[in-house]
Amino acid sequence: MKSLWLLIKKNLKLLIRSKSSALIIFFAPLLIILILGLSYNTSAKYGLNIGVYSDSFTADVESFIESLQEQEFQIIKYEGSLQKCVDDIKLGVVHTCVNVPSNLKIEENQAKEITFYVDPSKVNLVWMIQETLQKKFNLKSQEISEDLASNILTKLIDAKTKVTQEKGKLASANDKSSSASSLTETAQKSLAALDLKWPTSNYDTNVTTIFKNNISTEIGKSKTDLAAALTALDESNLSSSEKSAIEDKIDDADDNLDKIVSLVNGTGVGSFDKVSDLIDSLQADLTVSTTKLSKASEAVSSASASLTSTTQSIKESISAIESVQVGLEGIKTNLESQKVTEAEVITSPLITKIERVGQANTYLNFMFPALLVLVIMFSSLLLGTTLVMMEKNSPAFFRNYFLPVQKATFIFATYLTNIIITLVQIFIILGVSLFFLKSSFLTMIPLALILLLSATVFTFLGMALGYIFKSEETGTLASISLGSFLLFLSGVILPLESVSQTLRKITFFNPFVLSEKIIREIFFFNSPFNAIIIDVLILVCYAFSLFLIILVLETVLQKHLVNHFMKHHHRKNRQKDKMKKNHA
């Protein structure tokens, strides 16, 4: 610890006693902040001159020009020639030239082209112009697309209304079809319920003949029996009166039997033949009826089949109508689910209304994070390189080899010297910032810590360069080049959006970008620590890795450096000898 402090003390003394380095260390950051503070402590608009060319300065074009003038841009109209406008960019009269079509309404299915000419050699200005004017064009473009969208929406709403109307008719057709279907079904059921089948039993017409014969036989037998009864009666001991009475009755019965016989065998009215004829007649009628019924039954079957088919068709028709209805319902629901029916909302779902997050700030505020990192980066890189080079090229470097001090102590001493100086710079910068930016003092504490972390990374980078390069000049040049490279790929000079996708991903790991991002989040948004922890950790990893690299470099290169040192001094000595000889 004592060694560390002794080395730091020595480093600081050496730096301060070298007037130029003392000036750079303490006054350069102050001067930078002062100059930039005075220069950019304003919120005035960009002083852009815009040339507008159009075939005819119609109301559309004039309204566009008016919107540009609202932004305090200086507008110069070019009515005669576009070339004149373009030539004026080259001369610096205007910063951009916009070729606007006289009519901005889209009447056919073709977009209107608005061309603006810029000077690509003024890269930053190009981006600024593009960014600023793009917003204006977007507004105009939005206006036009609003009209187009409005038309489309009107047509959609009409369609919705018509669908609703047609849907009613379809429902009615559906009802009717359902009703027809049900009637058909009923009829079909009724027809199906008819039993037109003739009973299958046979009617034997011989029965009547047999019946007639049997009756005749039985009557004959009865007559015989009656004759026998009369005989028996005659022979009986009955009185004649009694006999007569019985004989009368038997004679009546015999007469009745005769009458029955005449009925059975006769052909007159009431005779059995008539009944038999009637039955025959019925039989014939029945046969005819059977034929007719059979035909009716066939007709019913045929009608029933047709009705089944009709019912099926009606059902399918109903199903189709229902499907159409469901479809229409879906379309309707779909159309109804479109809650956004305002063309303005549809054309600009994300309103590009520009509002400042937080307080309205000056350009210095916006530049502040980049500016802080810029100063810290360059001073740390250069100081890191300078301190290592100073030690490497110092006559005392050789003696350090014999000191019982560890390599890591030397590295830490150089690092801490740098950090002490950077701390002074940070105090100066943040102190001046408090005056210019009127920021809260509390915000400055985390800012100072992050700046220290950034300074650590950049110091180690600078130190690594110091170890790698031989001469102070090349080392300084290398650290300036590295700083410029990191700055160039930071988005401060050129927007990162302009670089390729792969490179853009890499630039996110640029320590400058990381530091600036963290500072911006703390300074503008007071983000909590967990929002910046990943970036902070990446920076910590950088610092740790670089320390290890430096340790390896120091170990590998030390002897080489001492040899180099000895050679260098040997060469110097020879030159001295030569000079002495020449003098002599």
Added chain:
Amino acid sequence: MKLIELKGVRKRFKNDLVLDDVNLVIEEGDILGVIGYSGSGKTTLLNMISGFIEPSEGEVLYTSKITEEPININKKLHKVKELIGFAPQHSSFYPKLTVVENLLHFGQLYGLKRETTVNNIKALLQATNLHSHRNKLSEHLSGGMQKRLDISCSLVHKPKILILDEPIDDLDYKLQKEILYFLQQINQQGVTLVIASHHLNMLETICTKIAIIHDGTVKSHGLLEDVKKPFLKEHFSINLTLESDKEKILSMLSRFPAKKIIDQGNNIIVHPSDTIRSIGNILQIIEEEKLYLHDMDFRKPTLNEIFEAITQEEVKKKE
């Protein structure tokens, strides 16, 4: 007591053999001078003794009362770092820190308490005459002061051994003497010194031991007297004021049985076969011819001469 021992040390840079089979022992309290031409491997040897460079073969062992067991410097450098002080060829301190700040910085980084460091610094500032300049930025010091500060930075933690690479290079004679005197004082306080330099005459004045390196090989090493011993061939030098007298004496000397006569401008170095007789004869000639004798020196060989003799011998061997 043995402090550092190099055993069969070899160092290769890629295919270039910079040091070959170096075996050296440095004992506590020694002032070892490492001498050799540029590129002979002096700095590499010092870097290996300090543990900064690892040998390709062999080992550098460190023993002291603290470490007890011999320690391979390259394997356990951290254990002996506090016992070693190293002052490289070129100043190694922070130019933008003052003298005291530099000393305090390094002293405390060695883990000394502030009070101890301050006391050490006081003593060092007195010894190096930097006390009045203690609050000056180091870059504003003169070359000599910077060298003294550099050595002080290496001594602030009171190491057991101080390794110095060309400590008096680029300094004027006076400053060289001052630095060497300072180093002698340090040695008297018990610090073992290993000094690499090509200022042989100056080294000779303070070193107790010498190691001569040529083409990556230690050609000779040991106590200064022991190193000189093989080269102790008696000779003398004659310094005559007039050029005409020098010509006369050279022609006379050619008649005497001398092994070697070296003309060094004003000086004539004579390696005679019979020293006493030769000196008598020469003095007789000078008297008879009435020559103006400025100086006559009868002495042992210098380190410079020994070094030249050894290296030339090596060159001849190669040829």
